[in-house]
Amino acid sequence: MxxxxxxxxxxxxxxxxxxxxxxxxxxxxxxxxxxxxxxxxxxxxxxxxxxxxxxxxxxxxxxxxxxxxxxxxxxxxxxxxxxxxxxxxxxxFCEACFIELSRQIDGITGRKPAEKENAPSKKGVVMHTKNRKS
Ligand SMILES: [Zn+2]
Ligand SMILES: [Zn+2]
Known part of the structure; x- marks a missing residue:
């Protein structure tokens, strides 16, 4: 020890x-x-x-x-x-900064690259089908 x-x-x-x-x-x-x-x-x-x-x-x-x-x-x-x-x-931190900083941390952890890639393509598919229907 x-x-x-x-x-x-x-x-x-x-x-x-x-x-x-x-x-x-x-x-x-x-x-x-x-x-x-x-x-x-x-x-x-x-x-x-x-x-x-x-x-x-x-x-x-x-x-x-x-x-x-x-x-x-x-x-x-x-x-x-x-x-x-x-x-x-x-x-x-003061309350205001604590809220602001935790919001920033949420933003960083919530913005995963995989999700970012998926989001626009999904949107594209929806737009596409919509366009076809009309
Ligand atoms: Zn001691
Ligand atoms: Zn502060």
Whole structure:
């Protein structure tokens, strides 16, 4: 098994997936639970306030917000849309950009080359029979 130094506490541990050891991971989860609890009671807290009250670093809280694990009731300016820079409460993008971006992704996946080739030929057949009838 591959051994590695924990990124957090430098302890040597058997590295499986995470770059931090189980102990640090557990500490992270405890911090996360504390932040979430505080946020439930104070939904419009800023990241800075959350950090001060729970001891979790602002960087960590921002990462949780980006992952969508935490949600601040109001956009406080701590987190910004990765597309337009709008202040947002959770995730990576504001709602408008999220809709726009998912529409673009749908457009890309929906436009398969095979379908594109079939569509005009089908249309051609329909047109052809129509022309014959009239
Ligand atoms: Zn560790
Ligand atoms: Zn945006």
């Amino acid at each position: 591959e051994m590695a130094n924990c990124l957090r506490c430098k302890k040597v541990f058997p590295k499986i997936i995470d770059p931090i050891c189980d102990e640090c991971k557990k500490k992270d989860e405890e911090l996360f639970a504390a932040v979430r609890r505080y946020l439930e009671e104070n939904p419009s807290s800023t990241v800075q306030r959350l950090s001060e009250e729970t001891g979790a670093s602002a960087k960590k809280i921002l990462a949780w917000l980006r992952e969508g694990r935490l949600e601040i009731a109001q956009a406080t300016g701590d987190l910004r849309c990765g597309h337009c820079g709008e202040s947002i409460a959770t995730g990576r």
